[in-house]
Amino acid sequence: MTATVRHDQARGDDELLAAIAAGSQSALSELIVRHGRGLRIFAARYLGNAGDAEDVVQEVFVTVWKQAARFDPAKGRASTWLYRITANRCIDQRRRRALRSFIGLNDVRDEVAAPEADAEATTAARQELAIVRDGLSRLPERQRMAVLLRAVGDLDIAAIAEVMGGSVGSAEQLLVRGRRALRDHLAMAAVGRERESS
Amino acid sequence: MTRDEFERYRRRFGDMVEAWPAPFRQQALALLAAERRDDPDAALDRLVLEAALTDGDDQALARKVLARVEAGPARASFVPHLFFSPAGFAACAAAVLVAATLAGYQVARLQDDPSDAELLALASGSSLADGGGVAADAQGEGSL
Numbered sequence: 296m297t298a299t300v301r302h303d304q305a306r307g308d309d310e311l312l313a314a315i316a317a318g319s320q321s322a323l324s325e326l327i328v329r330h331g332r333g334l335r336i337f338a339a340r341y342l343g344n345a346g347d348a349e350d351v352v353q354e355v356f357v358t359v360w361k362q363a364a365r366f367d368p369a370k371g372r373a374s375t376w377l378y379r380i381t382a383n384r385c386i387d388q389r390r391r392r393a394l395r396s397f398i399g400l401n402d403v404r405d406e407v408a409a410p411e412a413d414a415e416a417t418t419a420a421r422q423e424l425a426i427v428r429d430g431l432s433r434l435p436e437r438q439r440m441a442v443l444l445r446a447v448g449d450l451d452i453a454a455i456a457e458v459m460g461g462s463v464g465s466a467e468q469l470l471v472r473g474r475r476a477l478r479d480h481l482a483m484a485a486v487g488r489e490r491e492s493s
Numbered sequence: 494m495t496r497d498e499f500e501r502y503r504r505r506f507g508d509m510v511e512a513w514p515a516p517f518r519q520q521a522l523a524l525l526a527a528e529r530r531d532d533p534d535a536a537l538d539r540l541v542l543e544a545a546l547t548d549g550d551d552q553a554l555a556r557k558v559l560a561r562v563e564a565g566p567a568r569a570s571f572v573p574h575l576f577f578s579p580a581g582f583a584a585c586a587a588a589v590l591v592a593a594t595l596a597g598y599q600v601a602r603l604q605d606d607p608s609d610a611e612l613l614a615l616a617s618g619s620s621l622a623d624g625g626g627v628a629a630d631a632q633g634e635g636s637l
Contacts, residue, residue: 307512320559327555329514335554336516340545348547349554356558374515394579427544446541449515474537 308373309366316363327356330374334381337447341385341440343432347392351384358384375454378444382458389436422488423481430480438473445470494520516542 308329314322334355338348358380366376431439437459444455456466494502499521506513510521523539 320562323562324555324559327558328551331551331554332517332549333515335549336545336547339547345547349549352554353558353561356554357561360558360562390579394582398582423540424544427540431541431544442541443545446519446538447516447545449519474534477537477541 309368312359312363312366312368312373315360316366323356323360326359330377331356333447333449334377337378337443338381338385340428340431340443340447341382341436342388342392344392347388351381351388354384355381371457372454374448375450375457378448378450378454379458382440382444385440426481426484427477430477433480434473434476438469438476441466441469442473442477494524496524499524516546 308326311322311326311329315326331352335348335352338351339345342348342351355377359377366373431442434442440459441455444450444458448454448458450458452463452467452470455470456463459466459469494517502513502517502521503510506517510518510525512518513521519539519542523542
């Protein structure tokens with residue numbers, strides 16, 4: 296059932312990409328509405344900067360507009376292709392930012408706006424999410440990418456491996472290590488809070 | 494995701510939650526599975542998704558992208574793009590270094606182009622004031 300439904304979803308994206316390749320701007324608009332949010336969240340948390348993420352996602356969809364004809368549905372899902380383009384752009388952006396920082400053109404600062412307060416009902420929940428965000432920012436880059444591709448992009452291990460350009464085994468290792476590090480970070484934060492309260 | 498948001502997205506994407514695009518799909522499934530105890534990895538993934546959420550306007554994003562698409566290809570900016578990539582920056586730095594070295598050699602060669610008299614003085618070990626060891630007249634030339 297789920298597999299059938301996901302096939303329909305993939306076919307919808309494939310059709311949109313075919314229409315984009317034929318020059319349909321409305322199809323591009325629809326694709327942005329479908330996937331823009333996920334790509335932006337992924338880029339923002341990977342880069343740690345909302346402004347950079349916005350630029351990256353714009354570049355991604357401009358690339359999609361130019362290269363939609365090169366997408367081959369036989370080789371994988373459209374969402375995997377989109378996340379692969381985004382991941383590559385994020386890596387380029389991170390290198391550019393590191394170089395600009397190295398030559399003194401700007402500071403590297405992590406700036407991602409938190410969601411509005413009403414989305415996080417309680418203080419405890421807000422604290423937990425803040426700890427997760429902090430833990431994410433401390434993960435090694437490739438582990439962070441794997442965790443975000445799984446959690447935000449809803450990609451399976453094979454798709455994560457395809458996006459990251461590695462083997463399925465290495466993608467799984469990255470995901471396992473990233474999750475373990477996040478759990479350790481959450482546990483340490485919980486211990487710290489208990490000590491403060493006692 | 495709240496129940497109101499879920500209903501709004503259901504009108505937008507249809508009843509089949511599994512067919513919704515990410516990350517709406519995971520949020521909806523998380524809402525539906527809130528009472529269920531899933532595996533710890535899935536729970537952590539949901540927590541990460543919740544923590545990763547940021548505010549943003551998809552319609553505004555679409556407008557900006559379409560504006561860029563309609564504006565056509567950006568003016569060629571090869572040099573800045575090359576400069577801000579690490580490989581490009583290294584290549585530029587190496588090119589500048591080589592060019593500076595060659596220019597230095599060229600300038601030095603022009604400034605210090607030795608005359609025949611100077612070379613002869615250097616070879617004979619005499620000073621340039623002595624004429625570089627060259628006899629003043631042809632008769633004295635073989636008098637040594």
